[in-house]
Amino acid sequence: MKFINRISLWYPPLLASVLYGIYVISTNFNSPENFSWIALYKAIVQFYADLFFVGIVDDFLGKRDLPNRNLRLFLNFVMAWVISVVFGLILYVIMKQSFIVIYNQNDSIGFNHILITTLSITVGYILIFSAYQVAKTGRQRLQSELKKAEYEKEKLRLHYELLYNKLEPHFLFNNLNTLHSLIVEKSGMAEEFVMSLSKVMRYSFQSQENEFVALEEELEVFDHYVSILKERFGDGLFYEITKTVDDQKRIVPMTLLNLLENVIKHNEISAKHPVRISVNILPNHLEVVNNINPKHGQMEGKDGLTTISQIHKIKTGENVTYSRDNGMFKVSIPYVVS
Numbered sequence: 001m002k003f004i005n006r007i008s009l010w011y012p013p014l015l016a017s018v019l020y021g022i023y024v025i026s027t028n029f030n031s032p033e034n035f036s037w038i039a040l041y042k043a044i045v046q047f048y049a050d051l052f053f054v055g056i057v058d059d060f061l062g063k064r065d066l067p068n069r070n071l072r073l074f075l076n077f078v079m080a081w082v083i084s085v086v087f088g089l090i091l092y093v094i095m096k097q098s099f100i101v102i103y104n105q106n107d108s109i110g111f112n113h114i115l116i117t118t119l120s121i122t123v124g125y126i127l128i129f130s131a132y133q134v135a136k137t138g139r140q141r142l143q144s145e146l147k148k149a150e151y152e153k154e155k156l157r158l159h160y161e162l163l164y165n166k167l168e169p170h171f172l173f174n175n176l177n178t179l180h181s182l183i184v185e186k187s188g189m190a191e192e193f194v195m196s197l198s199k200v201m202r203y204s205f206q207s208q209e210n211e212f213v214a215l216e217e218e219l220e221v222f223d224h225y226v227s228i229l230k231e232r233f234g235d236g237l238f239y240e241i242t243k244t245v246d247d248q249k250r251i252v253p254m255t256l257l258n259l260l261e262n263v264i265k266h267n268e269i270s271a272k273h274p275v276r277i278s279v280n281i282l283p284n285h286l287e288v289v290n291n292i293n294p295k296h297g298q299m300e301g302k303d304g305l306t307t308i309s310q311i312h313k314i315k316t317g318e319n320v321t322y323s324r325d326n327g328m329f330k331v332s333i334p335y336v337v338s
Contacts (some may be wrong), residue, residue, distance in 0.1 A: 207253030
């Protein structure tokens with residue numbers, strides 16, 4: 001039963017109260033003056049009984065197709081209250097009648113006794129019912145927040161996969177064009193390019209399994225890939241890596257490679273119009289800078305850079321910033337904070 005599982009933390013104090021009640025009854029039942037101790041024990045039992053009844057009825061109504069929440073709340077209150085009063089009166093009658101018989105008291109259970117007991121049970125029941133509903137509402141709100149958080153996490157994961165899949169075909173398509181050019185212009189280099197490209201693509205596929213990669217590993221693949229591209233562009237492409245700190249940092253996989261793809265896509269690269277790429281490993285972020293040689297007749301676009309920024313935002317919560325100044329384009333990528 002769901003309710004039983006939800007209130008399992010009440011079992012230890014319930015057991016303790018029962019054992020204490022047995023002790024109280026056995027040591028205080030010898031005198032009618034000690035009826036107050038027995039009444040205290042009855043109140044403890046009534047408390048747990050009320051909590052149990054409210055939960056049981058709530059679970060029962062939860063399985064019914066009721067029109068609205070208010071009706072369910074009303075029925076829960078009334079039904080559990082009736083059960084609670086009946087249980088409390090039976091308990092009271094048993095205890096009171098026992099005292100009357102054992103001690104030959106000149107007393108009887110009358111209407112006033114029943115009325116006062118019913119009122120006391122009702123007051124306690126209202127408090128318990130209210131506390132139960134407050135706790136239930138808080139629990140439902142917490143569950144709702146957890147579900148919302150899980151939904152947002154799943155939504156971000158799916159969004160990331162869509163963005164990553166958007167980059168992968170673009171990355172492969174550009175390199176197939178490069179391969180085509182090598183086959184036509186420098187067929188002897190095609191085999192070497194295919195081998196190098198397979199290593200880059202292997203890294204690309206394997207990196208999908210990792211949320212983050214070591215900067216050193218990314219730089220190694222980046223260095224290899226740029227060297228291959230230099231065979232195509234010759235003196236039109238230059239690059240350097242400047243380290244002001246060690247490269248024992250972590251970044252989002254494929255960040256540098258996709259930034260390189262973005263540079264190639266949007267710039268004319270030739271011996272007459274060379275592009276110089278500088279990768280600076282700074283203390284707090286990675287910086288990639290290149291001069292701007294816009295391709296003739298090409299509209300300026302930032303789709304690739306926007307996609308890279310979105311992936312980085314999803315995976316790290318940090319923003320990738322970029323700026324254009326004095327013919328230079330600079331991208332700043334924060335490291336992953338452990």
